[in-house]
Amino acid sequence: MQKRLIALVVGLGCGPVPPASVGVQPAPLRRPQGGAATALTPHDSALHALNRLAYGPRPGEVDRVAAGSVMRWIDRQLDPDEIADQVLVERERAFEVLTRSRGELAQQYFNADRERRERQRAGSAGDGNGMADSMRMQDTPGPEELAARRLTGQFVALTVMRAALSERQLREVVVDFWSNHFNVFLGKGADRFLLPDYIEHTIRPHALGKFADLLIGTAESPAMLFYLDNWQSVAPGSLPPGLRRASWPGRFGPGFTPDALRAEGRRRQALDHLPQGINENYARELLELHTLGVDGGYTQQDVINVARIFTGWSIERPQLGGGFAYHDWAHDRGAKVVMGIRYPAGHGMDEGIRLLRWLANHPATIHHVSRELCQRFVSDEPPDGCVDDAVAAWMQSGGDLRAVLSAIVHGPDFWAPANVRAKVKTPFVFVVSALRAVGAAPDTTPRLAQVIARLGEPLYMHVAPDGYPQTEDEWVNSGALLDRMNSGLALASGRLPGTLVDVDSVIPTNTDPVQLIAAVNATILGGTMTANTKRVILEQLADVADPARARALAVGLAVGGPEFQRQ
DSSP: OHHHHHHHHHHTTSOOOOOTTTOOOBOOOOOOOSOTTOOOOHHHHHHHHHHHSSSOOOTTHHHHHHHHOHHHHHHHHTSGGGSOOHHHHHHHTTOGGGTSOHHHHHHHHHHHHHHHHHHHHHHHOSSSTTHHHHHHHHHSOOHHHHHHHHHHHHHHHHHHHHHHHOSOHHHHHHHHHHHHHTOOOTTSTTHHHHHHHHIIIIIHHHTTSBHHHHHHHHHHOHHHHHHTTGGGOOOTTOOOGGGSGGGSSOOSSTTOOHHHHHHHHHHHHHHHTSOOSOOOHHHHHIIIIISSOTTSSOOHHHHHHHHHHTTTEEEOOGGGTOOEEEOGGGSOOSOEEETTEEEOTTOOHHHHHHHHHHHHTOHHHHHHHHHHHHHHHTOSSOOHHHHHHHHHHHHHHTSBHHHHHHHHHHSHHHHOGGGTTOSBOOHHHHHHHHHHHTTOEEOSSTHHHHHHHHTTOOTTOOOSTTOSOOSGGGTOBHHHHHHHHHHHHHHHTTOSTTEEOOGGGTSOOOSOHHHHHHHHHHHHSTTOOOHHHHHHHHHHHTTOOOHHHHHHHHHHHHHHSHHHHBO
């Protein structure tokens, strides 16, 4: 079966499969040929908008959008609060993680950690007899750990659910973009319970608002402060009031008491656990990734001074939920200069806010972020005109992201035929668009998120702060395309974990393979199937007598084939 699928990948034009000894090399998908100068029809425009500004069309949606005006649909998507989304609201009620506060999530995860440590101690106790039982004890999670895992699974499942079902599709796409731009790694310590709050209360509310508000929100987010270690960044030599020697009882000398000695011991122990100086991690990523870009004109000394500005930006005790906290005692109150701008001595948290607002409207930031938006929504190599339109809208609106996106999607580059189906779907977009194409709905388990992870994009698990890549060369190779083909076939045959699909309601069975392929082309691919793909699928249907199996095979090959990988 695997050899047959490899042959299909090659036959469908997804690039050659290299020998196993060579390893998997990038194999570009074939770009659509012809029609480069032809204006888009209303149908093609609707299909393009749904593929690029949404997670793909659902059955019949292309015709509905085309009939009701594509531009009207886009303008509604840019104002998502006016769009009813009751089906999703009802489905969200099943997600307990949305009802838990940050403190409650923290308590759950700390209980799980304590339970795990106790189990490990119990498993390692004894004289070595019953070692197999001890190992089983250590490997078997307890109820607190299972509850914590369930909440994490709910969180990633919720992301898939929203992308697949929401009527406010553009907002979900933009939330994914900003979650990636301001990446936080779910697997790092306290971020296991801080990340849900970050997505819900920092990214989602500001995704179509002012960039400055989004930037400040991420800077103050406990999840970001923990991920990039700024919570430990303090002015060298600074001490909290409770650990300064003058506040501790007793002196070394006549009358020095045992209580004072013990107090001094506790003080020194606390000092050993205190951070000792500035941490540059957040400052560097703020400049390089979040705002100015790697060529933004800053120096290493600027990074150091930005780190000094953010000393004292920290979090409360993680065990209590780890809310944002500003520690004035830890702040470097000296004078600083960042890219020629002077920050006088004696200031506190206000200078960080001043810096963030300045960065949010710096020309390098505007160009860098506008280019990334054009790369996500228009082309891997963004046209200069698209970037110029986005920059102009940014400057005119004061960084209003809705205005910037409107300029991009109303601009000529977005609609240029050369940019239609010019981008390759990431694994997340591929899986969600496949669900929508066949009218399937995800369940509340993390199983679909696990499918996405196996395809190479575990949600919120990118370790580095640069987020997952958004360009074709990072995702296209023969091995990845083979995995997508397997997933498409599993979905069409009802074997993809985490979802149920009723293909009967989308494509009726048909004993004529030519008519079947035509129906699959129209319903799943919007009429974009090439002659080569039709020929390959027809060849594969030749030996399939059962109409239901033939339909599942045709749908699966279409979903796993080259046309569906593009958006």
